[in-house]
Amino acid sequence: MPHMATEIIAFVLSVSGWVLVSSTLPTDYWKVSSIDGTVITTATFWSNLWKTCVTDSTGVSNCKDFPSMLALEGYIQACRGLMIAAVSLGFFGSIFALVGMKCTKIGGSDNTKGKITFSSGLLYVLSGLCAMSGISLYANKITSEFFDPFFVEQKYELGAALFIGWGGSSLSIIGGSILCFSLNETIKAARITYSYNGVTSVKSARTNLQDRKNSHNAHRGLPKQFDKNAYV
Template structure:
């Protein structure tokens, strides 16, 4: 029962993290410009994500420009795209394997097969969290390195809300995957050390066979006769005493 509750908690954590990671793909502000100066565009709000860069003026009008070519993008944006898409795919397959391998479901076969599937689901969730964590960290490292670089004269950005959402989802996925992997340890431990099975029916079936008058083998008769004669001799010796 405890393993079932543990798996349910791990599944909820992992799925919550996967939903948060998936939401970061379409989230607008991976980075935003929070610096204000005395220029005419001081009331404009610049923000950017993995797919486009936009600006919103004081009237609320937003103009966006999508990245024209994937091959012309910076390397870190391409890496972040690949990592976040891989994280979403790994989380999806992890959710499918988790539904099959959990004890509260009726599919998956025996307990050992379900435990292996649940462990595979946990590994998928861990890889999902690591991929998303890497994508958010690479993107954040580029923002911070440009912001604190005194030689960088172009527009500087700050960390957006999507990065914090991605980090939170990554931690939830990693924790859920680890709990999935540890929830099946006792199953393999109990299967590798089976308990002693007492076969009472074998001894019970042997006793009535002698009471029904079955003749014993000849090899057993001398030992019984010897024991009977030894008891008689011992009785005679004590009788004279």
């Protein structure tokens, strides 16, 4: 029961992290910048992996999609690939986890389910690492441009999507690690259940054989003591 509860907690953490990572792809604010007037903000510039937009003080947004994937900067292409890989790995990890967990009725024997659970945990860890790498790469580009005194173009700050992605990738890594470690508990339980008792079995057989011999001699009815009139 404790092992099953651990798997359920790890599964919830991993799926929650995968959902958070997946939600960052359509999120608008990967990086954001604003131009302040004397009283109110006159314009807000924001961008994500797919488009760049500007929102004026009335709330009207004008967006421009990136024209060509091949013409994009290298870090955006890398972030797209890493995030899509993270979502895909997390999806397959969720399927494997549902098959391999002890609370489900599919997957075969405990040994087989343990190996499937280990595979799901490994997929979740890889998913979290891909998402963490992509988001960190994007954030590094923003911070390097912001603190570069020779960068004269529009400077941006970290958007909300980056913090959501960091949190989701951390949950995926933690949950996946717990699922991987659960395989060791399954192996230990199998070793205890199928421990070798050969020496005890041989000893028991010899003891039973000696007891049978003693019982046979006792039932023969031979007198143990004889007095002087025994043959009279």
